[in-house]
Amino acid sequence: MNFDFNAELHARPSVYFSGPAFIDHIALIPQQFAGLRRTEPVVVVTEGNDKVRSQLEYQTEFITLTVVRQLDEDATKWPISELSLDDIHLLADAPDAEIVCRTSILISSAMPPSIGEALERLKFGDTAASQVGGGDAIICSDFRVRDDQASRIVLFNRGLNAYRLGRMVRRVCEIETYRSMALRGLPEARKLAPHLDAFDGTLVKLTKRNLATSPSEHKRLLDEITSLSSEIISAAAATRNRFGATAAYAQIVEERIAELRETHVEGFQRFGVFVARRFKPAIRSCAATALRLDRLSMAATHLIDLLQTRIQVEIEYQNSLQIQAMADRAAVQVKIQRAVEGFSIIAISYYLLSLVKTGIEALEHAGIHVDPLVMLLCIPTIIFAVFLAVIRVKHALKADS
Secondary structure, eight states: OOOOGGGGGGSSOOOOOOSSEEEEEEEEEOSOSTTSOOSSSEEEEEOSSTTEEEEEEEOSSOEEEEEEEEOSSOOSSOOOOOOOHHHHHHHHTOTTOEEEEEEEEEEESSOOSOHHHHHHHTTOOSOEEEEETTTTEEEEEEEEEOTTSOEEEEEEESSOOHHHHHHHHHHHHHHHHHHHHHTTHHHHHHHHHHHHHHHHHHHHHHHHHHHHOOGGGHHHHHHHHHHHHHHHHHHHHHHHHHHHHHHHHHHHHHHHHHHTOOEEOTTSBOHHHHHHHHHHHHHHHHHHHHHHHHHHHHHHHHHHHHHHHHHHHHHHHHHHHHHHHHHHHHHHHHHHHHHHHHHHHHHHHHHHHHHHHHHHHHHHHTTOOOOHHHHHHHHHHHHHHHHHHHHHHHHHHHHHO
16 A cells, blocks of 8 residues: 655645634544545635635544635624534535534734723633734633534734734644544543542452462452453553543644744733643543553552462472372382382292202102202302392383383
8 A cells, every 4th residue: 555655744734814714613523434535635625605715634533624714804793603513514524423623713814902802892701812923913712612512712913924824723723623632531531530449449459368368269369350450451442542542632732832832911811821721630630540540450460460479389389299298109119119129039039948948858758868058058049049130120120111
């Protein structure tokens, strides 16, 4: 499969425009990407009205739709979006998509005499504002979602040309989009919290039982620890991708905030500071949950290793006892064998001497006199011969084995 890596440098172009404008930026997650056109990462649609442009982008797990509608003059009140839910699904070619983030941005080409009064006319509440782009623009937002499910941002342009303005709008849209995508991990972290507490409690109990459990209960304890480890690993596997994406999106948000080059607007909290202070705790909760899962998994695995070591040591101890018993039995058998060898020499020698004696007595009855000294010499000779025979048989058996 050929892939144009250089094309990635141009896969996310900004929509360049100048003058007052109203922008709708929507991020959607389709149920499946299989039926979507992903060969071209960016699709630009030009409608009959040349003042309205739509840009569709395919990300890794979501789609973004940006609609730029240029205005004839600066708006004195917030414009009404012309995009309905059906329009969004139609433009995105994803009828089953879930809207994750919707941001409306109003671009004003002139700086008002009083920012506070301008924001009040636009019905903004407690607002954060910053000078961005080296002081060439001011962005303001109260980060509240209105009835149209959109948060509102107003940008007062001082000196940004069309290219810088397009890039600035893209940064703001990406901050809102990636912030919303990053926070998708927070419900998972909250859902896991009671399970993690239960895992912790169970792990502590099993650890204490591991210290006091008798060898006869080891298998049952091992089964319980293995079951707990399986639950922890399953929870980690189910959330690993989500928490990994959360960390990646959070890093992008921080980078985009840094690219704004914010400076303070008197009387307002900075835009990036507001986002960071309320965004980072949620991201840290997700990171802490992921770290806690990993450590629980490691602790459960370590406990299994400890218990298996105890079981192995117990098995080796039992084996050593059996080996010692076998050695003792072998030693007894050797002693018995030696005793039997001694008795067999005596018995065979006695039998042979009895035969010799019977032969001598038979010769005596036949009239042939045999000197008693012969009988006396036969005793050690026969015993020695039997001894040698038994030794040879013993050595032959050892050689065969």
